[in-house]
Amino acid sequence: MNGEYSLDTTEGMAASGDPPTNNAVDDYDAEEALERQREEENKIKIKLKSFEGGVYECGLTAAKMSVMVANMLDALQETDLTKIATREPIPLQNDAVTNKALEKIVEWVDHHWDDPPIDPDFDDEKERRNEELSHWDKQFIDIADQGELFDIIAAANFMDIKGLVEVGAKHICNKIKGKSCTEVREMLKIHNDFTPEEEAAIHKENEWIYAKD
Amino acid sequence: MDYEIDDYDDYFVDLCQHVFANELILTKIFRHLSLRQLFQCCLVCKTWQTEARRVAANRSQSLQIYHLFRTDHPEDDVVFRDPAIVGEAIDEEMDYCSRVHWVEKYDFKAHVIHAMSEGLWSVPDICLVVYGSLGEDVKLTQRLYHTEMVRKSLPQTGCLVLNLNSQSLIGCPTTSSVPIHKITHFGDLAAVSLLLLPKYKTGSDVTAFSGANMREKVFLKTDIKAIVLFTTSSIFQDNRNLYLDINSLSKFMTGTLNNQTAFGGYNSAYFSFNKRDFLNYLVPNEGPPGADDMEARELIYIYPADYTQDLFDI
Numbered sequence: 185m186n187g188e189y190s191l192d193t194t195e196g197m198a199a200s201g202d203p204p205t206n207n208a209v210d211d212y213d214a215e216e217a218l219e220r221q222r223e224e225e226n227k228i229k230i231k232l233k234s235f236e237g238g239v240y241e242c243g244l245t246a247a248k249m250s251v252m253v254a255n256m257l258d259a260l261q262e263t264d265l266t267k268i269a270t271r272e273p274i275p276l277q278n279d280a281v282t283n284k285a286l287e288k289i290v291e292w293v294d295h296h297w298d299d300p301p302i303d304p305d306f307d308d309e310k311e312r313r314n315e316e317l318s319h320w321d322k323q324f325i326d327i328a329d330q331g332e333l334f335d336i337i338a339a340a341n342f343m344d345i346k347g348l349v350e351v352g353a354k355h356i357c358n359k360i361k362g363k364s365c366t367e368v369r370e371m372l373k374i375h376n377d378f379t380p381e382e383e384a385a386i387h388k389e390n391e392w393i394y395a396k397d
Numbered sequence: 398m399d400y401e402i403d404d405y406d407d408y409f410v411d412l413c414q415h416v417f418a419n420e421l422i423l424t425k426i427f428r429h430l431s432l433r434q435l436f437q438c439c440l441v442c443k444t445w446q447t448e449a450r451r452v453a454a455n456r457s458q459s460l461q462i463y464h465l466f467r468t469d470h471p472e473d474d475v476v477f478r479d480p481a482i483v484g485e486a487i488d489e490e491m492d493y494c495s496r497v498h499w500v501e502k503y504d505f506k507a508h509v510i511h512a513m514s515e516g517l518w519s520v521p522d523i524c525l526v527v528y529g530s531l532g533e534d535v536k537l538t539q540r541l542y543h544t545e546m547v548r549k550s551l552p553q554t555g556c557l558v559l560n561l562n563s564q565s566l567i568g569c570p571t572t573s574s575v576p577i578h579k580i581t582h583f584g585d586l587a588a589v590s591l592l593l594l595p596k597y598k599t600g601s602d603v604t605a606f607s608g609a610n611m612r613e614k615v616f617l618k619t620d621i622k623a624i625v626l627f628t629t630s631s632i633f634q635d636n637r638n639l640y641l642d643i644n645s646l647s648k649f650m651t652g653t654l655n656n657q658t659a660f661g662g663y664n665s666a667y668f669s670f671n672k673r674d675f676l677n678y679l680v681p682n683e684g685p686p687g688a689d690d691m692e693a694r695e696l697i698y699i700y701p702a703d704y705t706q707d708l709f710d711i
Contacts (some may be wrong), residue, residue: 280412331409334416341422353425361430373413377443377573386440 219237219298220309226297228265230257231273232290238283244298247274250289251344280338288336291326292348299347317354325355418444427452 226243232253233239244265248254253274262268276286317325327333334352360368370374378386416422427435427449438449 229707261642280415299526304435323585331412334409334412337422338412338416341416341419349422350425353422357426360426360438361434368438368441372417373410374417374442374445375414376441383440386446 186371188231222298225265228269230268230271232286232388233273233275234283234286235276235279235281236283240286240290242294243297244268246290249299249345249347251346253343253346260353276339276343278339278342280335280342282335282339284332285339287336288324288327288332289339289343289345289348292351293321296347297322317351321351325351420444420448423448581658 222245225248227244228244229241230244230247231239231241232247244257248257256267256274260268260271281289325333325336327336333352333355337349337356340348340352356372359371363371368374376383423445427438430438432453435453439446462479
């Protein structure tokens with residue numbers, strides 16, 4: 185795969201952090217150039233290795249949706265991005281990153297690689313957070329096996345894939361809506377660490393919840 | 398941790414504990430829940446209680462500010478009505494959760510900011526506009542949003558708009574290698590200077606704005622001629638952090654800072670600014686390294702922002 189793609193528009197950026205300046209991108213504005221760069225980079229396939237040893241391949245741009253993976257790739261200081269494809273798989277050393285979880289994560293990032301990057305510092309983020317899950321995401325995250333679902337959320341959190349953690353959080357949120365605290369504890373296997381006195385005090389503090397409006 | 402297949406139940410329980418004790422994950426889950434459901438979550442376990450109360454407190458502050466502001470400005474009825482739904486205002490009969498929902502949906506604070514900035518027609522070209530956090534103590538996104546609203550409302554686009562709080566005035570140190578706009582606890586000064594100062598916005602090196610460099614760039618290279626203050630008297634009196642900041646800042650202003658005149662509702666005011674003293678305060682020439690930071694910590698902790706606890710007594 186090395187050398188298969190022309191990355192003349194991206195090497196300068198990777199090396200200096202400045203916008204591309206060569207003639208190939210003169211006709212594009214900065215945004216289009218960035219889009220093109222992301223598209224080109226995603227043609228480069230890199231390998232990720234699960235905690236269980238399974239190796240999964242995904243596009244470079246998709247893989248960089250994980251902040252952790254992006255930081256690891258930055259640390260390589262590789263100016264010729266095509267060489268990344270020939271490197272050893274990137275190990276993901278967390279027991280939540282099982283084969284199944286990583287397979288699903290790769291599926292998710294491969295589907296979402298061209299999403300606008302998430303930046304929590306901008307005000308439209310509030311709107312995005314309030315959006316309903318897309319049909320694709322709903323189907324993706326609707327996993328019968330709770331263990332697998334929680335593995336994906338934990339692994340996504342470990343890999344710092346904000347969009348996927350958000351999808352998982354919304355799904356969990358939908359599952360706990362309307363449930364009592366006992367039902368939530370049972371469903372999510374959460375140990376009740378309140379003493380009876382503490383629990384009574386919280387009940388008293390929140391008793392307005394049960395009052396008729 | 399290694400598990401055999403037979404240990405799956407143990408693994409599952411451990412996994413649940415790992416996932417549902419994680420503050421980041423919990424925050425993401427909780428922010429999609431209704432206030433009523435959030436208080437239900439307080440009963441699940443201690444970790445959930447802490448996180449759910451924190452998320453709930455942030456939301457409740459909007460409502461508290463609404464009530465304070467309305468009490469102070471009964472004549473400004475228009476601010477309290479949602480223009481998208483003609484004539485609709487908070488109904489006194491509404492239950493608590495519904496009122497919080499209304500305030501959030503209406504974006505009441507944005508209207509307050511707009512109303513407060515209407516009188517600012519004579520500010521100098523370059524000035525530092527400071528205003529309170531309007532109850533949002535931890536959410537940088539909200540602060541930026543409101544800061545941007547203030548900036549848009551001002552007649553002079555060159556104004557440096559600063560959402561003032563303890564951290565922002567003092568400029569807490571941070572890790573220089575991390576882009577400051579990713580550090581949510583850093584305070585607004587860094588973020589505002591990065592995102593909203595037009596002269597720095599294009600092609601700026603985000604890492605260069607961290608720590609002392611950031612302070613230097615904003616205060617040494619920006620020709621601040623005056624400071625504009627605006628807030629509401631109720632918000633000011635209620636916000637101990639803001640009170641602290643204004644008092645600290647007042648040392649560098651000429652003229653008397655009078656609570657009645659400076660903070661009376663929409664009565665925005667600007668003061669000439671003793672920049673030299675201010676810079677000496679921010680970047681002291683003497684003293685051991687970190688002396689200013691020690692002072693910063695001391696100032697912050699004199700008035701801990703624990704007033705959110707009162708919100709649960711509304």
